[in-house]
Amino acid sequence: MDDLKAILARPIQVAEQVIKWAEEAQTNRQECLELKAKVERLASLLRQAARADLYERPARRILDDTGKALDKAALLLDRCRGHGIVHRVFTIIPAGSFKRTSNQLDNSLGDLSWILRVSNYANAGDDLDDHIGLPPIAQNEPILFLIWEQIAVLYTGTSEARADAAASVVSLARDNDRYGRLIIEEDGVPPLLRLIKEGRPEGQENAALAIGLLGRDPECVELMVLAGVCTAFSKILKDAPMKVQGMVAWAVSELATNHPKCQDAFMQSNVIRLLVSHLAFETVQEHSKYAVASRMSIHSVLMDRKGSGNHASHQDALDAAEHAGANLAAKPTAGGSAGGGTSSSGTTTASAAAASAAAASAAAASAAASIGSVAGTKQHNVSLSGTSTRGREYEDEETKAYMKSNAARALCQLATGNPAVCKNITESRALLCFSILLEKGVPDVQYNSALALMEICRVAEQNADLRRSAFKPTSPAARAVVDQLLRVVTKGEYDDLLIPCIMSLGCLSRTFRATETRIIGPLVNLLDERESDVSKEAAVALTKFACTENYLHVDHSKAIINAGGAKHLVQLVYFGEQVVQVAALLLVCYIAQNVPDSEDLAQAEILTVLEWASKQAYMVQDPLIDNLLPEAKIRMELYQSRGAKGYH
Numbered sequence: 084m085d086d087l088k089a090i091l092a093r094p095i096q097v098a099e100q101v102i103k104w105a106e107e108a109q110t111n112r113q114e115c116l117e118l119k120a121k122v123e124r125l126a127s128l129l130r131q132a133a134r135a136d137l138y139e140r141p142a143r144r145i146l147d148d149t150g151k152a153l154d155k156a157a158l159l160l161d162r163c164r165g166h167g168i169v170h171r172v173f174t175i176i177p178a179g180s181f182k183r184t185s186n187q188l189d190n191s192l193g194d195l196s197w198i199l200r201v202s203n204y205a206n207a208g209d210d211l212d213d214h215i216g217l218p219p220i221a222q223n224e225p226i227l228f229l230i231w232e233q234i235a236v237l238y239t240g241t242s243e244a245r246a247d248a249a250a251s252v253v254s255l256a257r258d259n260d261r262y263g264r265l266i267i268e269e270d271g272v273p274p275l276l277r278l279i280k281e282g283r284p285e286g287q288e289n290a291a292l293a294i295g296l297l298g299r300d301p302e303c304v305e306l307m308v309l310a311g312v313c314t315a316f317s318k319i320l321k322d323a324p325m326k327v328q329g330m331v332a333w334a335v336s337e338l339a340t341n342h343p344k345c346q347d348a349f350m351q352s353n354v355i356r357l358l359v360s361h362l363a364f365e366t367v368q369e370h371s372k373y374a375v376a377s378r379m380s381i382h383s384v385l386m387d388r389k390g391s392g393n394h395a396s397h398q399d400a401l402d403a404a405e406h407a408g409a410n411l412a413a414k415p416t417a418g419g420s421a422g423g424g425t426s427s428s429g430t431t432t433a434s435a436a437a438a439s440a441a442a443a444s445a446a447a448a449s450a451a452a453s454i455g456s457v458a459g460t461k462q463h464n465v466s467l468s469g470t471s472t473r474g475r476e477y478e479d480e481e482t483k484a485y486m487k488s489n490a491a492r493a494l495c496q497l498a499t500g501n502p503a504v505c506k507n508i509t510e511s512r513a514l515l516c517f518s519i520l521l522e523k524g525v526p527d528v529q530y531n532s533a534l535a536l537m538e539i540c541r542v543a544e545q546n547a548d549l550r551r552s553a554f555k556p557t558s559p560a561a562r563a564v565v566d567q568l569l570r571v572v573t574k575g576e577y578d579d580l581l582i583p584c585i586m587s588l589g590c591l592s593r594t595f596r597a598t599e600t601r602i603i604g605p606l607v608n609l610l611d612e613r614e615s616d617v618s619k620e621a622a623v624a625l626t627k628f629a630c631t632e633n634y635l636h637v638d639h640s641k642a643i644i645n646a647g648g649a650k651h652l653v654q655l656v657y658f659g660e661q662v663v664q665v666a667a668l669l670l671v672c673y674i675a676q677n678v679p680d681s682e683d684l685a686q687a688e689i690l691t692v693l694e695w696a697s698k699q700a701y702m703v704q705d706p707l708i709d710n711l712l713p714e715a716k717i718r719m720e721l722y723q724s725r726g727a728k729g730y731h
Contacts, residue, residue: 090146091133097153098126101160108163114181115163118156121188128195137202138235140269145194145220152187159184190219201235230265237274245278246286249293256296263297272307276315287327295334304342313352320357325478325486332489339496346501355497355507361490362516484525491531498538502549505542509553518563533583540590554594573605577614589624597635603642610651615660622666629673640677649687656692665705668696672711679718690719
């Protein structure tokens with residue numbers, strides 16, 4: 084703004100010079116006096132502008148055009164001054180020059196009047212509706228004028244006017260991608276973010292909706308992140324009406340969808356932790372204890388033990404004690420007595436380990452209180468102060484479901500392809516929340532929870548560290564997730580939940596032990612599904628169990644055969660849709676390689692299936708099948724020829 088005031092100095096000086104020269108005119112006196120009157124009004128407006136807080140983007144363009152108009156007026160009037168009789172005789176001024184200059188000055192008067200008005204909406208009073216019309220500068224692009232006007236209101240208007248302007252921005256952003264880009268280019272994001280932080284609920288909701296609609300491509304999202312959208316959203320998710328928070332959660336999901344690189348920025352602004360706290364509200368008891376910590380906190384240890392209940396194993400107690408002891412490594416005095424209690428005996432019972440864990444946890448909590456800077460405790464306090472339940476329990480059920488649905492949707496998009504974000508999510512009680520909501524939530528909440536789990540499982544499939552930390556078999560939260568995924572798959576109803584749950588189980592294939600046989604059967608049953616996309620995803624999921632990258636591929640292949648998978652796969656390879664045929668054939672190849680001596684495979688005539696498939700050009704075009712099919716045939720031929728008499 085100081086730079087803008089400096090820019091104003093020159094046109095004011097030029098205007099004063101023009102007025103002086105008009106008074107000194109020796110020729111075309113009448114025309115010069117007419118120009119003088121307009122320049123005097125222009126100088127008055129320029130001085131008003133110098134005292135006002137102008138909306139900078141259009142102001143710069145208007146001042147640039149005004150300066151050019153004044154320069155032309157100065158050049159024209161200078162030629163009319165007394166430079167001697169010879170100069171006057173030989174100076175020819177075209178008849179249209181005064182008219183063109185006058186029109187340019189009129190345009191500048193209109194533009195300056197408009198910018199002063201739109202930059203002062205807060206003091207416009209009852210005259211707010213007396214629109215001065217389209218400014219001359221926007222004649223060639225009327226939509227730009229409308230965008231400028233709404234952004235100016237966002238900067239300087241009353242609360243009601245700003246809420247209405249945000250609604251207008253929503254309409255413009257919905258209409259056209261180009262309008263959305265213009266809103267961003269014309270500095271529309273900063274006042275929207277200020278409205279989100281400071282406005283009334285209606286204005287906040289409109290502003291959040293506008294931000295979500297504006298983030299249509301990576302460049303736009305990046306500009307909004309630089310403008311501070313992550314910090315603004317974090318503030319709202321801590322403390323705002325739940326309906327506004329739900330809209331902000333939706334906007335987060337939109338920005339993360341259109342520009343995945345913003346995921347880390349939201350994580351660093353605490354948005355993920357806050358979204359998880361909204362998921363946990365009225366989903367799990369003492370929801371505030373489920374805030375995410377950057378590393379496992381004392382609360383996490385305690386809640387792990389509490390949550391596991393009668394299912395907690397001897398090893399769970401040992402793990403808890405070991406982890407609590409690790410947290411105390413930096414405080415040997417506080418942890419010494421707890422550590423000594425278990426080391427004195429040769430054997431450790433589950434109850435002794437649990438007692439040790441509790442003692443270590445208590446000591447660590449005491450140390451954290453004395454230091455005041457333990458990461459988990461600090462984050463827990465942030466969650467308590469920022470997302471407390473004050474008043475939220477009185478929200479209607481529809482609003483609560485809206486909040487949870489959008490929180491799950493946002494976490495889904497933030498987790499997509501990002502191991503760091505997934506680790507941040509899974510170190511909280513988000514997995515437990517997702518499992519509960521997958522069972523008991525309303526349809527939208529169930530669906531978004533299923534999608535969020537699917538994205539986390541996809542990342543875990545490729546990331547061994549996340550797989551081991553989030554989905555270890557002894558984890559109560561991981562068991563709860565698998566139970567709910569399996570419930571949906573076993574039920575087998577063709578709805579929005581089925582395919583995400585199938586895909587999640589497939590992605591978790593490497594986390595299951597050989598004794599975990601309950602997963603295979605329901606997936607095999609879905610191979611006989613009438614819906615081709617279900618059969619295909621079931622085959623893809625089972626392939627992840629049977630592929631050689633899975634350490635237990637032989638055990639899983641036998642389980643697939645024992646569940647009756649061979650006959651279903653034969654039908655799919657022969658008669659399924661093309662994408663289903665390819666998926667089923669890939670699974671057949673792995674099973675044939677892993678257990679070629681299976682009598683069930685021989686009876687299902689799998690070798691015949693492989694020979695037929697090798698002659699289908701579209702099947703062998705798949706590089707993986709082209710690589711696996713010959714080896715599968717060789718192994719089947721070898722074992723079937725040895726035992727052919729036994730098979731037939």
